[in-house]
Amino acid sequence: MxxxxxxxxxxxxxxxxxxxxxxxxxxxxxxxxxxxxxxxxxxxxxxxxxxxxxxxxxxxxxxxxxxxxxxxxxxxxxxxxxxxxxxxxxxxxEWIPEPLPDRAEWVAGRRGGATADPADRVTLDESVDMAFLVVLESMTxxxxxxxxxxxxxxxxxxxxxxxxxxxxxxxxxxxxxxxxxxxxxDAPARPAARRAAVVRDFKHAWEAKDIEALIGLLDPDATALADGGGLVNAAPHPVVGAEEIARYLVAVTGMVPAQTILERTVNGRPGLVVQHGGVTTSVMAFEIAGDRIKRCWAVRNPEKLRPWTTC
Structure with missing residues (x-):
């Protein structure tokens, strides 16, 4: 490392x-x-x-x-x-580390709407991968x-x-x-292009509300966590299992039909950004094992989404 x-x-x-x-x-x-x-x-x-x-x-x-x-x-x-x-x-x-956008997408909005200072930008490498940060949380x-x-x-x-x-x-x-x-x-590393392809397929299946396709892209024992910080609606506990996650995502889409799902780099890895009315409402990071998603982290707490205000 x-x-x-x-x-x-x-x-x-x-x-x-x-x-x-x-x-x-x-x-x-x-x-x-x-x-x-x-x-x-x-x-x-x-x-x-x-x-x-x-x-x-x-x-x-x-x-x-x-x-x-x-x-x-x-x-x-x-x-x-x-x-x-x-x-x-x-x-x-659930508490999830604050997600970071790609350097090219780093925007205003963190401190009084001022343009982000280049000195505040974090170098994106494997040491800020969301899965890595979550493991760090388990350490003393x-x-x-x-x-x-x-x-x-x-x-x-x-x-x-x-x-x-x-x-x-x-x-x-x-x-x-x-x-x-x-x-x-540690999960076995996958080529960046393959990780991006899995996330892209997941996006398309989610947009189509295709539960079977979503299940096929998720590990049978996959876990999804959402962080709303008590400020917005979010699943209060982990959602476990491919079918349970797939049905939950489709149900959420039904409640917010006008949302837009964008492919973005999240902490240096392929991820998704969900927007509603042009406002970022969720940033999603993934851990991929083989060709399936093993873990999904959705940060919805608006206080953690300031760098994504206009992404």
């Missing part, structure tokens, strides 16, 4: 431009740690707030501002991850941080230990445990 994002190293000029050049790196890190772009933006903003709260002399004494910002952002993420279980207990229905906060920093962002275990305040040996063990979770959940 590798990403094009590389940790800041060496001594940086503590000027505004040099400090702000770390922003994209921090956004990428925080999104992978939290599964939420909105929360990632808040974490990075808080890290910069703490940087500028120091005196000029304190800032000048820091050899690697990028490393300092990474450490602070990681600590903030750790605090959020540790409190996430309590916060999720009050969350209505320490496992998740050690794994992301070492396996995704290529920090050495000595660097990880310094950031998280544990020994290199402990961080190595945490990352190893996280890898076992990833391997246990």
């Amino acid at each position: 590798r990403t094009q994002c590389e940790p800041g190293d060496g001594r940086l000029d503590p000027s505004l431009s040099a400090i702000m050049s770390e922003r994209r790196q921090l956004i990428n890190l925080a999104y992978r740690l939290l599964g939420s772009l909105t929360d990632a933006e808040d974490v990075v903003q808080e890290a910069y707030t703490r940087w500028y709260a120091m005196s000029p002399r304190q800032r000048e004494s820091i050899a690697s501002p990028g490393g300092w910002l990474t450490k602070v952002a990681t600590h903030i993420c750790l605090d959020q991850l540790r409190s996430a279980r309590a916060r999720r207990e009050s969350y209505v229905g 906060p320490a496992e998740r941080v050690a794994f992301i920093l070492h396996d995704v962002f290529r920090y050495s275990f000595a660097e990880v230990a310094e950031i998280v305040g544990r020994s290199p040996a402990a961080c190595r063990q945490l990352a190893s445990s996280a890898r076992r979770r990833i391997r246990a959940a």
Whole structure:
């Protein structure tokens, strides 16, 4: 597992431009740690707030501002991850990581309607695949941080230990445990073109309300989850089984007959976007095993769909 994002190293000029050049790196890190772009933006903003709260002399004494910002952002993420279980207990229905559009489709709408800052865009690779992010949710906060920093962002275990305040040996063990979770959940990779073809066939079958075709495209034990956050209608519990999912989708289409289904890239993989009246109402990501859909995640919470406002 590798990403094009590389940790800041060496001594940086503590000027505004040099400090702000770390922003994209921090956004990428925080999104992978939290599964939420909105929360990632808040974490990075808080890290910069703490940087500028120091005196000029304190800032000048820091050899690697990028490393300092990474450490602070990681600590903030750790605090959020540790409190996430309590916060999720009050969350209505299923919680699914916030979906990301393809870079070309990244639009206004997240922050007061302003055009998205390129520095806020997350590098789309296998480490933001929705299935991958869901597995990360099953990890302990320490496992998740050690794994992301070492396996995704290529920090050495000595660097990880310094950031998280544990020994290199402990961080190595945490990352190893996280890898076992990833391997246990991994589905065999399919060529991108084949994944896109399966999603396209699924779209056509859904539009045609062809229950038999939908069943044929779904694994018999497939699972579908929807995240409405209590703000919009969504299945409160997982829908399990190919026939159950197919009938549920056709029933939903019957209730909203004027919806449009579009093929889009979701977290770097083929997915679907559902619109009604030109407004994005659902973003769907898929895990495909063989030639069938094994898992489907539908994010309907409008607070998680801001980057998709006009996609």
